Amino acid sequence: MLSVTDLQKTYPSGDEALKGVSIDVTGSETVAMIGPSGAGKSTFIRCVNRLTEPSGGSVELDGVEVTALSSDDLREARRDMGMIFQEYNLVERLTVMENVLSGRLGYVSTWQAFRRNFPPEDVERAYEVLDRVGLADHENNRADELSGGQRQRVGIARAILQRPKILLVDEPTSSLDPETSKAVMDLLTEIAAEDDIPVLINIHEVDLAQEYAERIVGLRDGELVFEGTPDDLDETAKGQIYRGEEIPDVTTGAQQSATTDGDATEGATEEGEIRRG
Ligand SMILES: Nc1ncnc2c1ncn2[C@@H]1O[C@H](COP(=O)(O)OP(=O)(O)OP(=O)(O)O)[C@@H](O)[C@H]1O
Numbered sequence: 001m002l003s004v005t006d007l008q009k010t011y012p013s014g015d016e017a018l019k020g021v022s023i024d025v026t027g028s029e030t031v032a033m034i035g036p037s038g039a040g041k042s043t044f045i046r047c048v049n050r051l052t053e054p055s056g057g058s059v060e061l062d063g064v065e066v067t068a069l070s071s072d073d074l075r076e077a078r079r080d081m082g083m084i085f086q087e088y089n090l091v092e093r094l095t096v097m098e099n100v101l102s103g104r105l106g107y108v109s110t111w112q113a114f115r116r117n118f119p120p121e122d123v124e125r126a127y128e129v130l131d132r133v134g135l136a137d138h139e140n141n142r143a144d145e146l147s148g149g150q151r152q153r154v155g156i157a158r159a160i161l162q163r164p165k166i167l168l169v170d171e172p173t174s175s176l177d178p179e180t181s182k183a184v185m186d187l188l189t190e191i192a193a194e195d196d197i198p199v200l201i202n203i204h205e206v207d208l209a210q211e212y213a214e215r216i217v218g219l220r221d222g223e224l225v226f227e228g229t230p231d232d233l234d235e236t237a238k239g240q241i242y243r244g245e246e247i248p249d250v251t252t253g254a255q256q257s258a259t260t261d262g263d264a265t266e267g268a269t270e271e272g273e274i275r276r277g
Helices: 041-048 071-078 096-104 110-114 120-132 148-161 178-195 206-212 235-243
Strands: 002-010 016-025 030-034 056-061 081-084 166-170 199-202 215-220 223-228
Touching: 002 041, 016 041, 016 056, 016 223, 030 041, 030 178, 030 206, 041 166, 041 199, 081 148, 096 120, 096 148, 120 148, 148 178, 166 178, 178 199, 178 206, 215 235, 223 235
Parallel strands: 030 199, 030 215, 081 166, 166 199
Antiparallel strands: 002 016, 002 056, 215 223
């Protein structure tokens, strides 16, 4: 289980990208994080595995306080967090197999990695995961010979090779066409179910979030302003997340600003919760 409490990030530029965000991600659920550009979605994902160092708050994965780890221990803890990136982060001139095996670099010695001398059991498992993501027989292709969808599959294979406890996925479909995007989302949700691990996905496409996620969280200006099921994400909630629209107060009929402090459940939809500060 991933438990994030009061996560904050202020960049040296003074940008307050996260102003105290708390969420839990458990079981094998797929949670989509949506929000307008600049809301803090990428910062959130990157602070969870400390690719970006948070300014405050805590991140706990299966009882390990990630935010308290020294850099050596962090290296080990990162193996438990499979990261999948928007731009795939592959080494273009290396083969599919070499890129996938680079997911094991945290395990093998620097010398073995330099020689690309990976243990046979890793290589065998890499074949298995390539088969699983639909890339059997592509192991010797160079990454730069692949389509965007195939590259993202290599990224997914690399992440699952390390048997992570969670998948952290940053905008996996922004560079893909609609059909390929769906195939990638199918694959991610299939893996979550089969491997019984949760997936936290930043995603711009609201329709994909509603189709694939079991739970949706909405960020705006570094704050969590919505949490609910895909059905809860109605026009009011979307207006609040994307346009900062005021939430009609169901008790008085007055309009209240969602960005002012107040009772967290005011203006809530039946199941979903429109949050405040
Ligand atoms: N490295 C950085 N240095 C300074 N400010 C940054 C940095 N990265 C992000 N920011 C700022 O933090 C805020 C949140 O950015 P972030 O990229 O996390 O948002 P996002 O929701 O992922 O946006 P997008 O959907 O466009 O990727 C923005 O104001 C952005 O300008």
